[in-house]
Amino acid sequence: MMAAPSIKEVAQRAGVSVGTVSNFLNRPWIVAPTTRQRIQDSISTLGFVRNEAARHLRAGHSRTVGLVVLDVANPFFTDVAEGAESLAYEHDTVVMLCNSKTDPVREGHHLDQLEQQRVMGILITPCDSADPRLLALTARGTPVVLVDRAADGGHCSVSVDxxxxxxxxxxxxxxxxxxxxxxxxxxxxxxxxxxxxxxxxxxxxxxxxxxxxxxxxxxxxxxxxxxxxxxxxxxxxxxxxxxxxxxxxxxxxxxxxxxxxxxxxxxxxxxxxxxxxxxxxxxxxxxxxxxxxPAELLGRTAMELLQEEVAAAELHRHRQVIFQPDxxxxxxxxxx
Missing domain, CATH: 3.40.50.2300 (Response regulator)
Incomplete structure (x- = not known):
């Protein structure tokens, strides 16, 4: 099997330094347009694919958001996922869907796995919104937004009356x-x-x-x-x-x-x-x-709250958004 092309090979072909290629991949706006084009041509020719896992390890978190729902077979949660994914796509983020099946043990397994994957944050319709694991996740640096469930102030939440x-x-x-x-x-x-x-x-x-x-x-x-x-x-x-x-x-x-x-x-x-x-x-x-x-709006608003929390970090103030049913x-x- 042929080895995948490296960032060093991309740099050599484009006639630039490895640091310039790294800037192109992570901060493209600081690279001159003509240089960006040379690097892009080199990447296309070599078929280079950057190692996202390694980049996430260095950054401390990924561009993946976990979405944990009670029942993936319920079309309501499909619509929630659609709303969350639509905004995630706009922010170059991927949604990982997990199904708890209203089982606290299964839910806990998903939360553990998502934290180990260093996800950017978690959107969840929890079996129990008072579960101490949710606050523990936030304390360890993983933002959590409750979906279709009101929070008491410890998290952001979107819900319906x-x-x-x-x-x-x-x-x-x-x-x-x-x-x-x-x-x-x-x-x-x-x-x-x-x-x-x-x-x-x-x-x-x-x-x-x-x-x-x-x-x-x-x-x-x-x-x-x-x-x-x-x-x-x-x-x-x-x-x-x-x-x-x-x-x-x-x-x-x-x-x-x-x-x-x-x-x-x-x-x-x-x-x-x-x-x-x-x-x-x-x-x-x-x-x-x-x-x-408003299922899609619930998902989209939850993702919006998560994006706000990630961007603001310590300055963030939790919000609880409540929609009215018809x-x-x-x-x-x-x-x-």
């Missing part, structure tokens, strides 16, 4: 005449789920004559939504909810499938509202009402 989202869903279902509502989501220790349930609970308590049933799931996916729907469909009609608020759209889509199998009509027998407003929501067999989160009403919860 999930309590408001729960209230929006609750008000809509109560206004359309429902007095027995099911909440499907979990685990209930997850902050987003707790906040969405809290918003719905506050709305139900204010109404006074509405019953709220909570059905906890371990994972917020289509399979779990379908299983919850099957259990609820088997309840006697007099006690069965007439509406369901699902903590994300994947649960809602599975719940919708269960209603079809059970012969229950949506929305006549069961109204359904999801959360996130992923693309599949509008394309469902019965178009799904959903509380919309309720998108479609056929799954329209008035029968």
């Amino acid at each position: 999930d309590k408001l989202g729960g209230r929006l869903a609750g008000n809509h279902l109560i206004e359309t005449g429902h007095q027995r509502i099911a909440f499907i989501g979990g685990p209930l220790t997850m902050q987003q789920v707790k906040d969405r349930l809290a918003g719905m609970t506050a709305t139900v308590e204010k109404a006074g004559d509405v019953e709220l049933q909570t059905h906890e799931v371990d994972v917020m996916g289509v399979v779990e939504g379908r299983a919850a729907g099957e259990r609820i469909a088997q309840l006697p009609k007099r006690s069965r909810p007439t509406a369901a608020f699902c903590a994300n759209d994947l649960l809602a889509l599975g719940f919708l499938q269960a209603m079809a199998v059970a012969g229950l009509r949506v929305p006549q027998d069961m109204a359904i509202v999801g959360y996130d407003d992923i693309d599949f929501a509008a394309a469902a067999a019965v178009p799904l009402s959903s509380v919309r989160q 309720l998108v009403i479609r056929e799954s919860s329209s008035r029968p």
Whole structure:
């Protein structure tokens, strides 16, 4: 196998010093235009590729940003990643996507690996935002920005007012005449789920004559939504909810499938509202009402906060950005 061309060979071919080639690679603006062109021609002819790992080792960090999400199969996080990557590209930065699968042990493994890789920073939707490892990372020099999760001041964060989202869903279902509502989501220790349930609970308590049933799931996916729907469909009609608020759209889509199998009509027998407003929501067999989160904007804003923190270093002051959700009403919860 032929050895890769070295920086010394590039310098010899271009007729310049090794230091000039190094300046071209790291501070091109200080190299004269004609010299830059000679070096670029030499690099192209020789097929030189600089050793990024060695450069990162010298600099102490890389141009890579870690993005740790709860469920890479959820299109919501795909949109978050799209927003983060779009800004990273503009700043000549690469995003490394990691999937925790809502598993704290797996999440910890990813955090360890990213720190060992000397990433520029980490964007994360954590299993537990109070995890001391997150503050420890920051203390050791790796900036951390929480995504879709509010921080208490120890980090920058971008989030959505999930309590408001729960209230929006609750008000809509109560206004359309429902007095027995099911909440499907979990685990209930997850902050987003707790906040969405809290918003719905506050709305139900204010109404006074509405019953709220909570059905906890371990994972917020289509399979779990379908299983919850099957259990609820088997309840006697007099006690069965007439509406369901699902903590994300994947649960809602599975719940919708269960209603079809059970012969229950949506929305006549069961109204359904999801959360996130992923693309599949509008394309469902019965178009799904959903509380919309600005997923791409969350990712892009998180990357912007990270770039600010890296640039400002010790002068940086953490910011918490909170977006407002919107309720998108479609056929799954329209008035029968």
